[in-house]
């Protein structure tokens with residue numbers, strides 16, 4: 001998993017661990033919602049909360065490839081996880097290997113077996129491709145939360161945040177030639193909205209520390225969504241990408257050619273999906289366009305309810 005933890009990245013990690021459906025070889029962190037260093041601390045805190053400090057964490061890029069960082073404190077809070085777990089002390093150590101080197105090592109050691117789930121700007125994967133292009137043919141699957149194909153953006157009118165922060169990296173990833181690349185864009189993530197009913201369900205079924213954490217970390221995130229949309233809820237962007245990796249039936253996808261704009265005043269970071277193949281290019285991305293939101297929340301609530309705490 002490659003993350004910029006992030007309220008929803010944290011919930012994605014919790015879903016993955018709670019599901020029991022995957023072997024998480026490591027978590028790599030990157031600059032995004034918060035600095036890479038803060039994303040690393042947040043990742044450690046989540047792993048400590050759910051009693052999985054055995055999962056190794058690798059620090060990645062602390063800036064996009066060529067641009068300046070663009071944090072999202074207004075959405076995720078100053079600390080990135082909505083002010084939850086502020087008292088928790090972190091004593092885990094980051095691994096000595098760089099994030100992109102860990103990706104390369106795992107993919108080349110286990111050809112055809114590794115799935116990468118990326119819920120952050122794509123800087124680490126772009127660095128891995130630059131250093132070892134052979135990973136492209138040897139990875140099993142890439143699942144990316146990012147982009148907006150028929151939808152408006154969430155950071156500019158046309159761009160989704162992860163694509164916008166490092167569009168040069170996104171372009172390298174999309175053009176690399178991966179055989180199985182799934183994009184989980186805002187078109188579907190905006191349809192999985194966590195609300196008070198879900199929080200109530202977690203109160204009944206999950207450990208109190210887990211239910212309490214989810215409520216606290218999403219509180220301001222939900223208020224912000226309510227101010228904009230009139231409904232108290234928040235989108236589970238990153239958890240949907242994790243669920244789609246583990247339970248592919250939760251989304252349905254269509255193969256299209258997708259690229260990212262990197263050279264426009266207005267539209268940098270926009271994902272352009274060639275629905276009618278007007279450019280005549282080879283389709284490169286399985287784009288998720290529909291989601292079974294009921295199935296998603298069943299998976300989400302069940303997974304979080306299975307988490308143990310320290």
Ligand code: BDR
Pocket residue numbers: 006007008009033072075119120145154160161162237238
């Ligand atoms: C994406 O941007 C980040 O703010 C979230 O963590 C998610 O990965 C949604 O556009």
Ligand code: CA
Pocket residue numbers: 003004005006008009032033119120238
């Ligand atoms: Ca994220």
